[in-house]
Amino acid sequence: MASSGIELLLVSLPQLATGAGQTLAISALGILFATLGGVLYGVLATLGSRWLNILLQVYLELFRAIPVLVWLYLVFFGLPIFFGLSIPSFWCAVLVLGLWGASEVGEVVRGALQSLPRGQREAGLSIGLGGWQLYAYVLLPQALKRMTPPTINIYTRIIKTSSLAVLIGVVEVIKAGQQIIERTYESVLIYGALFLFFFLVCYPLSAASRVLERRWAHA
Amino acid sequence: MSFDTAFMLSTLPAFFKAVGVTLQVGAIAIVTSLLVALLNATILVLRTPYLWRLVKGYVELARNTPLLIQLFFVYFALPSLGVKVSGFAAAIITLTFMGGAYLTEVLRAGVEAVPRAQLESGRSIGLSEGQLLRHVILPQAGILSLPALFANFVFLLKETTVVSAVAVPEILYTTKNYIALYYKTYEMLAVLTLLCVLIFLPLSLLLRYLERRLQHGQFGH
Amino acid sequence: MNPLIEFQGFNKFFGQHQVLADVDLKVEAGEVVVILGPSGCGKSTLLRCLNGLEEAQGGSLRLDGQELLGPDTDWRQVRQRVGMVFQSYHLFGHMSVIDNLLLGPLKVQKRERHEAQAQAEALLARVGLLDKRDAFPRQLSGGQQQRIAIVRSLCMNPQVMLFDEVTAALDPEMVKEVLQVIQGLAREGMTLLIVTHEMAFARAVADRIVFMEAGRILEQNHPERFFTQPQTARAQQFLEKFSFVESLPKTLSKPLHKELS
Numbered sequence: 001m002a003s004s005g006i007e008l009l010l011v012s013l014p015q016l017a018t019g020a021g022q023t024l025a026i027s028a029l030g031i032l033f034a035t036l037g038g039v040l041y042g043v044l045a046t047l048g049s050r051w052l053n054i055l056l057q058v059y060l061e062l063f064r065a066i067p068v069l070v071w072l073y074l075v076f077f078g079l080p081i082f083f084g085l086s087i088p089s090f091w092c093a094v095l096v097l098g099l100w101g102a103s104e105v106g107e108v109v110r111g112a113l114q115s116l117p118r119g120q121r122e123a124g125l126s127i128g129l130g131g132w133q134l135y136a137y138v139l140l141p142q143a144l145k146r147m148t149p150p151t152i153n154i155y156t157r158i159i160k161t162s163s164l165a166v167l168i169g170v171v172e173v174i175k176a177g178q179q180i181i182e183r184t185y186e187s188v189l190i191y192g193a194l195f196l197f198f199f200l201v202c203y204p205l206s207a208a209s210r211v212l213e214r215r216w217a218h219a
Numbered sequence: 220m221s222f223d224t225a226f227m228l229s230t231l232p233a234f235f236k237a238v239g240v241t242l243q244v245g246a247i248a249i250v251t252s253l254l255v256a257l258l259n260a261t262i263l264v265l266r267t268p269y270l271w272r273l274v275k276g277y278v279e280l281a282r283n284t285p286l287l288i289q290l291f292f293v294y295f296a297l298p299s300l301g302v303k304v305s306g307f308a309a310a311i312i313t314l315t316f317m318g319g320a321y322l323t324e325v326l327r328a329g330v331e332a333v334p335r336a337q338l339e340s341g342r343s344i345g346l347s348e349g350q351l352l353r354h355v356i357l358p359q360a361g362i363l364s365l366p367a368l369f370a371n372f373v374f375l376l377k378e379t380t381v382v383s384a385v386a387v388p389e390i391l392y393t394t395k396n397y398i399a400l401y402y403k404t405y406e407m408l409a410v411l412t413l414l415c416v417l418i419f420l421p422l423s424l425l426l427r428y429l430e431r432r433l434q435h436g437q438f439g440h
Numbered sequence: 441m442n443p444l445i446e447f448q449g450f451n452k453f454f455g456q457h458q459v460l461a462d463v464d465l466k467v468e469a470g471e472v473v474v475i476l477g478p479s480g481c482g483k484s485t486l487l488r489c490l491n492g493l494e495e496a497q498g499g500s501l502r503l504d505g506q507e508l509l510g511p512d513t514d515w516r517q518v519r520q521r522v523g524m525v526f527q528s529y530h531l532f533g534h535m536s537v538i539d540n541l542l543l544g545p546l547k548v549q550k551r552e553r554h555e556a557q558a559q560a561e562a563l564l565a566r567v568g569l570l571d572k573r574d575a576f577p578r579q580l581s582g583g584q585q586q587r588i589a590i591v592r593s594l595c596m597n598p599q600v601m602l603f604d605e606v607t608a609a610l611d612p613e614m615v616k617e618v619l620q621v622i623q624g625l626a627r628e629g630m631t632l633l634i635v636t637h638e639m640a641f642a643r644a645v646a647d648r649i650v651f652m653e654a655g656r657i658l659e660q661n662h663p664e665r666f667f668t669q670p671q672t673a674r675a676q677q678f679l680e681k682f683s684f685v686e687s688l689p690k691t692l693s694k695p696l697h698k699e700l701s
Binding site for chain 3: 123124126
């Protein structure tokens with residue numbers, strides 16, 4: 001079989017594409033849950049309740065002290081044992097990425113909300129806005145510009161970290177690549193392609209984040 | 220749910236060794252990354268014509284690709300080009316590759332955060348560009364960068380868990396190994412979690428303390 | 441007749457520090473009360489207790505006969521009846537002027553849009569800013585923003601308006617336009633509680649001056665009597681600080697040109 005490297009790559013493309021689809025799916029779902037969870041975290045952290053803040057801090061420190069890969073293993077091995085739940089490794093990855101991402105996004109949202117002038121909250125309260133209205137109409141819209149560039153950076157990290165899912169057995173793009181390598185031995189080409197794949201997905205996001213940060217940097 | 224504490228205790232020597240490996244890999248990676256970053260930052264600040272673009276390209280490449288891919292490339296792909304490395308070496312090379320890029324960004328941001336007024340007053344008392352760099356910019360950039368540097372050091376240390384994928388016997392690899400050998404999943408996961416908390420929680424709290432102490436001169440919001 | 445607002449034995453602490461001590465204050469409907477006093481005397485805090493931005497620890501506070509210091513107080517309801525204007529106006533920067541004005545009426549009071557809009561535009565016209573209807577706060581001067589902040593509170597149809605040093609952050613040439621609006625409200629018979637340092641304005645607009653120091657009300661009086669014949673020594677010292685221009689001794693003038701020659 002004297003197939004050239006490029007030919008081999010082209011023939012394997014469908015398999016890689018399926019794997020890439022899985023990677024992107026894990027990333028997208030992780031990003032979705034991280035965003036929703038993060039906004040919730042940020043709002044809860046600025047309500048002024050001491051108990052809430054302690055709870056959120058414990059959650060944050062747990063995800064900072066324990067590396068994401070360790071969390072993947074904890075959930076993958078631990079969930080069946082501790083809760084009798086056996087969820088597919090795909091969803092283990094989504095769960096961990098979502099929870100970890102939410103802690104990171106949450107801190108960004110909290111910082112952005114706290115950087116708003118205190119008077120905005122008071123002005124909103126003084127015209128009778130209630131809890132969620134205050135956040136929905138006054139605080140979050142104004143915090144949005146400050147939140148966005150760092151949050152996009154977190155999205156990039158979620159996409160990169162999703163690569164760890166291969167280590168708990170998810171058949172995503174790296175696994176697909178490795179299967180192709182087993183058949184074809186074209187390791188440089190395949191890993192090179194994986195390199196390129198992640199770069200093409202992440203670099204535009206990083207660049208966008210920088211552009212937005214510059215454009216929205218208000219004095 | 221019962222914990223086989225006797226078993227857990229019996230594994231402690233192995234885990235101590237594993238912690239040693241984690242710290243060893245982390246420490247070496249930190250030092251080499253810092254050296255790489257210092258070199259890069261100098262090139263960026265001095266804007267050496269061709270090299271400057273190269274450094275920028277390297278930083279973008281290393282920061283927008285996962286550590287795992289970089290690791291697999293070095294460990295699995297390079298051999299077919301004739302370059303064979305051990306898992307340990309691959310780990311160091313890769314962590315340096317990635318760490319160097321992150322630290323370069325930190326140092327660059329630190330230099331840019333030195334207030335322009337400092338440069339102007341330095342020039343107006345007659346300092347040359349070289350003296351300006353040595354006596355005004357670098358010291359202040361260093362202090363401004365400290366929290367971010369430290370944060371990235373901790374990050375590098377945490378990323379050592381990823382190199383378990385190429386059989387480097389750090390804490391995660393050791394845990395997986397024991398689970399596979401003895402099926403004591405609870406116990407091993409518990410030890411692993413405990414070790415992580417013991418090692419990384421103090422570091423995280425230390426980092427927060429450092430950030431608060433160096434609050435003045437922080438860039439960003 | 442029942443006073444509209446009544447503080448009785450009112451106490452507030454920030455931690456160990458007592459900010460308000462045994463305050464007794466009655467305000468009748470339609471009255472304009474100006475609260476004066478040195479910095480830190482608690483006058484802003486008193487205002488902020490009235491719309492729930494600060495919590496009190498003791499005593500009683502009644503609005504229109506209803507006790508506000510209880511666990512069941514619906515502050516959202518109270519805040520619709522007690523409007524507040526802040527020193528830094530705090531308009532919502534991400535919304536146009538008209539949206540700033542309509543937010544409360546539409547989302548809190550659930551009024552019909554055309555009715556709320558008609559009122560908002562009429563009030564904007566009254567303060568001379570109807571042409572700024574679709575502008576954004578960052579495009580407006582401080583004086584313009586403050587006038588709009590007043591209108592924003594008025595659109596909620598409050599019974600009482602609170603003004604917390606609303607001209608302190610303005611450039612001097614813009615102070616007059618804001619004070620004129622407040623004067624207009626006073627003439628219409630709205631109940632106003634004003635904290636200010638503008639002495640001349642206080643004298644002109646107040647029905648009653650309340651002088652506070654260290655969390656206590658030291659003196660209450662009709663403005664003319666307060667400014668010409670203060671009854672307490674502290675009030676006297678306070679007022680002297682504000683007439684310092686007249687009381688400064690003339691600097692002996694050595695003709696400069698003689699020195700330079």
